[in-house]
Amino acid sequence: xxxxxxxxxxxxxxxxxxxxxxxxxxxxxxxxxxxxxxxxxxxxxxxxxxxxxxxxxxxxxxxxxxxxxxxxxxxxxxxxxxxxxxxxxxxxxxxxxxxxxxxxxxxxxxxxxxxxxxxxxxxxxxxxxxxxxxxxxxxxxxxxxxxxxxxxxxxxxxxxxxxxxxxxxxxxxxxxxxxxxxxxxxxxxxxxxxxxxxxxxxxxxxxxxxxxxxxxxxxxxxxxxxxxxxxxxxxxxxxxxxxxxxxxxxxxxxxxxxxxxxxxxxxxxxxxxxxxxxxxxxxxxxxxxxxxxxxxxxxxxxx
Amino acid sequence: xxxxxxxxxxxxxxxxxxxxxxxxxxxxxxxxxxxxxxxxxxxxxxxxxxxxxxxxxxxxxxxxxxxxxxxxxxxxxxxxxxxxxxxxxxxxxxxxxxxxxxxxxxxxxxxxxxxxxxxxxxxxxxxxxxxxxxxxxxxxxxxxxxxxxxxxxxxxxxxxxxxxxxxxxxxxxxxxxxxxxxxxxxxxxxxxxxxxxxxxxxxxxxxxxxxxxxxxxxxxxxxxxxxxxxxxxxxxxxxxxxxxxxxxxxxxxxxxxxxxxxxxxxxxxxxxxxxxxxxxxxxxxxxxxxxxxxxxxxxxxxxxxxxxxxxxxxxxxxxxxxxxxxxxxxxxxx
Numbered sequence: 011x012x013x014x015x016x017x018x019x020x021x022x023x024x025x026x027x028x029x030x031x032x033x034x035x036x037x038x039x040x041x042x043x044x045x046x047x048x049x050x051x052x053x054x055x056x057x058x059x060x061x062x063x064x065x066x067x068x069x070x071x072x073x074x075x076x077x078x079x080x081x082x083x084x085x086x087x088x089x090x091x092x093x094x095x096x097x098x099x100x101x102x103x104x105x106x107x108x109x110x111x112x113x114x115x116x117x118x119x120x121x122x123x124x125x126x127x128x129x130x131x132x133x134x135x136x137x138x139x140x141x142x143x144x145x146x147x148x149x150x151x152x153x154x155x156x157x158x159x160x161x162x163x164x165x166x167x168x169x170x171x172x173x174x175x176x177x178x179x180x181x182x183x184x185x186x187x188x189x190x191x192x193x194x195x196x197x198x199x200x201x202x203x204x205x206x207x208x209x210x211x212x213x214x215x216x217x218x219x220x221x222x223x224x225x226x227x228x229x230x231x232x233x234x235x236x237x238x239x240x241x242x243x244x245x246x247x248x249x250x251x252x253x254x255x256x257x258x259x260x261x262x263x264x265x266x267x268x269x270x271x272x273x274x275x276x277x278x279x280x281x282x283x284x285x286x287x288x289x290x291x292x293x294x295x296x297x298x299x300x301x302x303x304x305x306x307x308x309x310x311x312x313x
Numbered sequence: 314x315x316x317x318x319x320x321x322x323x324x325x326x327x328x329x330x331x332x333x334x335x336x337x338x339x340x341x342x343x344x345x346x347x348x349x350x351x352x353x354x355x356x357x358x359x360x361x362x363x364x365x366x367x368x369x370x371x372x373x374x375x376x377x378x379x380x381x382x383x384x385x386x387x388x389x390x391x392x393x394x395x396x397x398x399x400x401x402x403x404x405x406x407x408x409x410x411x412x413x414x415x416x417x418x419x420x421x422x423x424x425x426x427x428x429x430x431x432x433x434x435x436x437x438x439x440x441x442x443x444x445x446x447x448x449x450x451x452x453x454x455x456x457x458x459x460x461x462x463x464x465x466x467x468x469x470x471x472x473x474x475x476x477x478x479x480x481x482x483x484x485x486x487x488x489x490x491x492x493x494x495x496x497x498x499x500x501x502x503x504x505x506x507x508x509x510x511x512x513x514x515x516x517x518x519x520x521x522x523x524x525x526x527x528x529x530x531x532x533x534x535x536x537x538x539x540x541x542x543x544x545x546x547x548x549x550x551x552x553x554x555x556x557x558x559x560x561x562x563x564x565x566x567x568x569x570x571x572x573x574x575x576x577x578x579x580x581x582x583x584x585x586x587x588x589x590x591x592x593x594x595x596x597x598x599x600x601x602x603x604x605x606x607x608x609x610x611x612x613x614x615x616x617x618x619x620x621x622x623x624x625x626x627x628x629x630x631x632x633x634x635x636x637x638x639x640x641x642x643x644x645x646x647x
Contacts (some may be wrong), residue, residue: 049446094628097628098628102441103441103442103445104371108571109623109628112564112568112620112624112627115561115620116616116617116620116624119615119620120617122613123611123612123617126611126612127611246443250442280457280461281461281462284454284458287450287451287453287454288450294439295447
């Protein structure tokens, strides 16, 4: 094996893990978008809340810590859903986006207040930090968490596919995503479908929180914000309307940025964000339904 | 009595700004900074309102124009003698010239307008969610370029040594100018056509209005006003870094516009001044405010309160404090 090929394999594995994390977040955002038509800008702050819970319960058994994280994130997202999201249902998607933008800042500032009580910013997470150990295959050094992330994402997506494809509630969710009003007329209970989507997306936020805190153990108020922005980019490029292509878009952005950051030296990648965001604008202009939307099915402004 | 309506509609916001300007000359130096900040914020929000308020299309990108205006005015007014040493990597044309105060404000407006035209030409075809996300991408790109491209600015370091020419007079005069232009635009034929597309895009189009062109005009005008406000801002602060004209300022100015009422100039000015006042009060309280006993709020309270207020208004009263209407005097008659 030439040294270059080794670097590539190493970079590729890490990049796929990054893509897998983004794919999970994309599913979390996409599920809620399907039923509420709401792009949740504050999704990263759910992950952040989960990460802080993991930090504050680091002295407990990992299972207890993760259970606490689950409780906090589910409670928080249920509160947001009942207090804000559902009341905005009659509003336009743009107003909802502004509102979640405000919520993101709100939650981030609350986290800041909670965090700096001890005088320093940032809290370390030690839950499952053993997964950072690397093992060696040939010349390849792979951290366990890298494989865990990929496996976790694959299993989650497979389970979700089964849930959406084979169960009644899954069918209801797909129906609601396709046409909410007609679905309601045909007997789909909107409260249950929305509640379930919000719950699922909260559970996925917990998975993301666990995976991300193992990789980057210092939790700050901005934790998850950068990821959310990149995932939103991927979701738009993939096509917001369809869950699986949206997920694929986020996965692709993760792999691409992972590979580019791994291969090019840092001073060559400073303009990478500009390139990525320019790509989003291009996709929005040329293929408003996303890269994978069938031709001719570009969304038309409804009258 | 209808003829008095324009007088009241423009006079109300102007009077409010002038009153704030007078207050700025009367208070102590440390309080004055807050008042000037509020007045400049009103200029920014009025600039943002020209596009969002009249078109009804959401944009997260208007702070990009504030940012390029601020950096253009800042970079061009740093004294030549110092520029060679602190901004070595600039393009020669930027490095070897220096502008006066008013010229730099004109430049800021021009740069904002040009960027808005370049960006708006393709983007104004979008609306709703797509427009929100695309304009957000514009903000990210602007921030990325300003941070990393050292040929056009100071890069990731803070630009300092900018002359502090925005005192009470320049802030007030500047903000009044922005508000007057914004008002003149919304009363003009173009402004009315754009407002018609906001109410019903299909009907407006059927009546022969070119939606794309009207949105583009407003976007460019908004870019110019935001750039100008950015120029006022940098001359008030005396220094600027890219982080100051990015997400947090976008959030704060949108909060001001939403709280005041998205669809009226009166709302933009009232929202900017009232949210600024609240914001200043809270940031003083974060440092310890003496109200009989010393009240010290934890750092971050400011954004929690503003964020909660914005969310509350969006959920409970989406038309804002002013109901999205221009100022009317009671019993003036219809």
